[in-house]
Amino acid sequence: MSSIISLSGIQKYYGDYHALRGIDLEIKQGEFFSLLGPSGCGKTTLLRVIAGFEGVSEGVLLLDGADMARVPANKRPTNMVFQSYAIFPHLTVGQNVAFGLRKKGLSKDDMAKAAAEALEMVGLAGYGDRAAHALSGGQRQRVALARALVLKPKVLLLDEPLSALDKKMREQMQSELRRLQRQVGITFILVTHDQEEALIMSDRIAVMFEGEIAQMASPQELYRRPATRRVGEFIGVMNFLEAKQTGTSEKTISFDVEGLGAAEIGIDQFPEGARASADVVGLRPEALSILFEGQKTSGRVADATVQDLAYYGDMTYYEVTLEGSSTPVTISMKNLISRPVLERGTKTRVQWDERSLVIFAA
Amino acid sequence: MNWLRVYAIVYLVFLYLPVLLLPVFSFNDATVIAFPLQGFTTQWFKELAGISALHGALKNSLFIGIVSATLSTILGICAARASTRYRFPFKAPIMGAIMLPLVLPEIIVAVSLLVVLMQLGFSLTSWTVIMGHTLICTPFAIAILSSSFQGLDQSLEEAAVDLGETRWGAFSKIILPLVTPGIVASFLIAFTISMDEFIIAFFLTGADPTLPVYIWSQLRFPKRLPSVMALGTLLIVASLVLLSVAEYFRRRGIRRTGAKDSGGFL
Amino acid sequence: MLLLLAVPLATIFAFSFWSQDFLSIDRTLTLKNYREAFTDPIYRVFLLRSLWISGVVTVVTVVLAFPIAYFVSFHVPPERKALWIFLITIPFWTSYLLRAFLWKVILGFNGVLNSGLLGLGIIDEPLTFILYNTNAVVITLAHAFAPFTILPIYVALEKIDRSLLEASQDLGEGTARTFFRVTLPLAMPGVVAATLIVFIPTIGDYVTPRLVGGPDGLMIANMIQTQFLKLNNAPMGAALSVLAMGAVTLISLIFLFANRRFLK
Incomplete structure (x- = not known):
């Protein structure tokens, strides 16, 4: 499978503040990819760089093989679902969904048809004439999705789309988003600070701290073999026990672990390509x-x-x-x-x- | 809390007392402004139609009001957008300085403008009054428009760009319609302030007086007072119409965006 | 826009150090105007009277306005608040000039108040202490600035989380003590704003003292106008303007400083 997005050496400064510190990233066509991290880690900045709302200080961004350096946000084959949904309050639901279609040179009928289809896809069939400001949070979310998906972007960007919903609604939308993504086959990039959400929804997750990617892996890999103590702490619950290295053999390393005693740990349990840090083990x-x-x-x-x-x-x-x-x-x-x-x-x-x-x- | 309600009503009477007297005396058939009333007449209104100096002053005031309101609203849009969207060096002191005329005694604005114009050798015309009025109306325009712009979700504009609009398209299709009620309100308030402003106009006006300056000149002649009352009554009616229009636009704006009604202007 | 404001203010400052002989302006720097302003009793009287009147107007206006703002915020049902605010602001969309003039009509010797009270037999001869003096100026200005005080106080009161008041009562305070210990301190930013909004412009008011003030009720603005337009002594007028501005700024800053703990 080919890369739909390829980032290399992305650096972003705001004045003295170093927001992105050398991001390298390949995202495959059709992947559900999540950027996960605490607030201020640069995940939203990275998403906005991809969308074109932020320029980069250094580095190359390829979207489907094309360099995006000189392509403004409105010309990029990406669309975004905003954290606040950004539903235009003075337009109807239908006008919101059709907003981007006007630039595509479709006939009025085709536009209406496409908008109606998109609304049906998100479970809002027949809502076209409603006033946008009269919608509930979950419905706004769906309109925002329909409005972005109707343009058939190569990549859909989602900026914490579920954070404003209550727990029940959030869980429902999680599975629905997943289903929708499989249905349309578009690459989704989700920004979230909720590790559980990232685990549930993603094919792959990049965990970010302080403008850097700390680990990029599948949910299972990330949970079972966090590369650093910090990643382990951030995803799920993890216990840490002090450990002393007591010896090595060809396939295992022996430790003396606090409270548990001697342990032989297989080489294959180390993170790939890394040397073991010998003072602590996690479980x-x-x-x-x-x-x-x-x-x-x-x-x-x-x-x-x-x-x-x-x-x-x-x-x-x-x-x-x-x-x-x-x-x-x-x-x-x-x-x-x-x-x-x-x-x-x-x-x-x-x-x-x-x-x-x-x-x-x- | 009954006494509080009584107090509130007494206070309202105090507020309305002078305003209510205006129509009363404008229909009173006597040249002296005093009780008891002498009977009903509409002659003072008819008299107004024959005073050409008044018509000139009215036209002049309308012109000054419309131009000042337009200028200050345009400046207000720029300033409000700049202050809510962009960060720039010395933003706080610059915004503070622009808002200064809001609290500066008007006489100071008037004399300082007069001094400068005298020094530069400009002659006093309607445009010098417009200058002064734009100066004092702009802070009001900024205050009203800032709250319109602040209420907007920043990502609305980005969403429009994301969906393929240019920066200008996003501004004209999304931002402008959403702040239209604010623009209308700002224009009307600036217009009203300009129409009512006396002291700056008094200092800066040239050969053509504005309406308040004209009224001021008439207050010295007791015989003219009843027709001034009639004029005042007409002005009240005009302001009430303007206010209702402004209120209508405000409500419509609220309805369209589904925001909560949080009270009147200001 | 900034220039439009900065240049005049700078010029007036410069002017105040110059002097004028009929129509020609002497640009040598001198403190003569200031010396005169401080030594000639007439200027001192005008300046001090202006500050005094402004102070009284401010206190009267704010004290009268607070209960109204409190009433609308706490005792008017939410759906009728907008109507009340609307009612309060309507009278102020009529010409300021005419409103000041109407107070003259109301308060005058043969005015509405006197003729009304005489007609009702409440008084035997017209009241004279209410026109052509500082009382008249205070009444008229208190009327003119009413909405400018009610609105900021109302906004501050509206912002108070009502559960704070319940918390205070829950902690054992009565209604009155809750008002003084919770409501009033939280409303202070609005009161401070209202105070400044009234105090600063009233210093420069020209129309009201001229119409209802009589010779004893004239204020600094009238003197400034006289200097500029009648005596052709612009530098003196400029010096008085600068002094008036300086005094206002100083008093406002002192006032802000005294209330700084409410304004975090």
């Missing part, structure tokens, strides 16, 4: 499990004490300390009918697996 809450009474174990076991717990209905999150360590460790357990919910102060045993330990790049 996800589900990589540990509490051994309830009478349960048999298949892996390694450590002693622990329950310090605190949060009951979520389907899950319980325990905060435990391991024997010989004071670092709190979070463990997530599915609540089954056969399992009691442990109380604070309970002594218990936890089971873990060497294969689920994560080593970070130095």
